[in-house]
Amino acid sequence: MKSKFRDLSPYVPTNYLPWDRKRAAHLLRRTRIGDPAPEEIDEILTLTPYEAVESLFAFDPLPEPFSWVSEPPGAPENKEIERQRRNELLGFTLDIALKDKSIREKMVYFWSNHFVVQMSKVKDPRWMFSINNLFRKYAVGDIRQLTKAVGKEPAMLVYLDGTKNTRKSINENYARELQELFTIGRGNYTQLDVVEAARAFTGWKIHKDQGTSYFNPRLFDWGTKTFYGKTGRFNGDDIVDIIFQRSETARFLAGKLYRHFVYFKEDQEIVDELAALLIENDYNLEPVLKTLLKSGHFMDEIFVGADIKSPIQLLIGMIRQMGSGMLRERVMKKALFLTGQPPFEPPNVAGWEEHEAWISSSTLVYRKALASRFLEQTGLTGSNTTSLAEYYGQRAKDLEGLCLLMIEDLLPMRVSHEQAGAIMDFAGIDGNLPLSSPLTPEVLSQVKALVAVLVQMDEYQLS
């Protein structure tokens, strides 16, 4: 189904596309990691759609690096230190994904799944933190500068063998993936371009103790290179500049942004417009992304609930909705592993495939089990916020009203009154039960039964 909105002109609320709870939640689901808490939907609805998007671009200062980032490595002598650092890093990334109210962590996720590195090869948590914070720094910034910086990150130099790429032993790994997966896409370069680019990226090494990279001119290939028809004594930055001069690069990146933020099937005309905007803004992402998020196309009803949650979205969303507070790192690691998204461990350099690839016979079962065990372990009483049940209880006159509000918020798509009724029947809800403040144990147990059903529904897998 094609959207009726054929360009990126701004969203104007109408009867067909009201600025309501569903659409506000849609904006939050697509721009942050995981479902919003109900209070957050209330907050965003006090703003106009324009202001709502703007508010997502108000960033906190960059988090301070861990003290161990500039300390010597733990491995190989002290594996325990490495293990602790890895756990701290995981705890940190999940915690900030949960708490940050801006779009920044969504972009960190996006770039992590674009400029991919795998912990199992990089190993050193200092380098994993460094590249992770680089994504935060450049979240909606200059993509060309980000690309240049990524190539000098120790994590990337290790992951795609840059440190082994020297004047005497050319290693093609980074030069190929840079073009195929990070910038211009397959079909726009030749094998010779790969070799020539590889020569330009020679000379980079890592100070193992400080955890930083440096350029060693003696290992660099100072000869002339011919790349995309241009000839010169290029270095890596020159190569990136040449790649970004090509409009195919803008098209490639625009397609990826579209698939991430709107829908996994590209709408050609819209992606073309997005690509033109990238060029117009010299690859500065912020104005481009704002235009996309403020558009009627992005807000179109057909995209509401049309994404499939990644395991991280599923997990963080539940924690946020239920107000349970963060779970222990070990528990989260296990849950993410089983559901197919082991932390910092995408399957290969192309990253997680996303969307339908998240769902298989195994992962669907694990996702549902994860949800129900999460409920069993945390119950419904939040540690920080008013519990979900109390929130809806204050806004309804009887249990049926409470349940309807909850169904509306927990499932991303619009559910008819009749469908909602059927879900309540299945959960064994007595809709006529009166509400009190605080809610009676009887009502609470009924709400729990409803939530247990909702989080195991196929619809809850969508975003």
Place this chain on the structure above:
Amino acid sequence: MKRRNFLKLCGGTIAAYCLCPVGFSRSSTHAEGAKKNLLIIELKGGNDGLNTVVPYADKSYYEARPNISVPKEHVITLTDKFGLHPSLEALKGLWDSGMVAIVLGVGYPEPDLSHFRSTDIWQGASTDEVIYTGWLGRYMDLLTKEEEFSQTAYPLGIEMKNSASLIMKGEDQSGIALLDPGVFLEIKSGLLDVPRLEPGVFPGGDELRFIQDIERATDESAAAIQDAWEKGENAADYPDGSLGQDLPAVARLIKGGLGTGIYVVSLSGFDTHVNQLSVHPGLLQQVGDGISAFFDDLGKSGEAESVVVMTTSEFGRRVKDNGSGTDHGTASVHFVIGGGVKGGLYGEQPSLTDLDSSGNLKFTVDFRQMFSSVLRGYLNCSQSQCQKVLEGEFEPLPIFT
């Protein structure tokens, strides 16, 4: 209030079985007589064929690879020209018993050096610009046209993975992706059979339909998988690592009598751009020890003859080394091992000096010939069926007796 009438609640998990009274006898045209199982082992990242089956008598091999060649004295000799990497020692026994076919020079025209494009080409058995289905998916499509397989209580194909890949995707049929059947079965039994809303009335309908289809396929086959899992038992020592978990799972399901005839497992890490000498042997060890244990396991219940194992990989590696490893290449060597296989070397080793413009081997056997050998020689597909699955005619090699 009869609210439920307004919405279609899909059937529970039990109903499906009543519709499909299919036993495990497989007397179809595809698999006459004994049950046949095909297991694909995908070596992800591009396995270095030259260091797998080593052309130890060719001095250009040693010239091209001053840093990473396998010394002649370490090679496990097969013929006067070729020998196995020492880490594949476990395969020597199978070779000696005549169960191992080695296919040399396997590739395809106009090779693509991208992992992802080349993987699609192999899994899709197609070089079309956009590839929608996999060759095993198309084989399963064909199977379901026969009454016996039109509605089975077991999945036609199982991939030991968290996420289904192209190879198992057909027009109508798809294999299921399942990791660790034991954990899966245990966890599944604890879930609620919650309502399913009718997709399509709201946005995300396609996505919802997709999820429901997978859930239905899972529900329909869970009992058969459970049954086989309980009946089957492993009786061999498997190596550590992911193959060492996936291979015994496949063996256990086969030994338990599961009707499924197609299995796919994979091992990652073959993208040996650097440190090849420290990485590659361990991977080959897993493959050799794993396959050997697998046949050992099945042999103990007299079922070694009922399985054929075939390796695949998106490409081989550059002839010349890059210092400590090898960059992306083209043609490579592959194994077809098991029941009915006529052991020996097939195809022709490409020249190590007459290379293409990227310094890569020129293929001598199209990988689809290897597939057609299995489809026609083992799975008893007719010529026209095979053409349908591979979307063209590819002459089989005489691998099967």
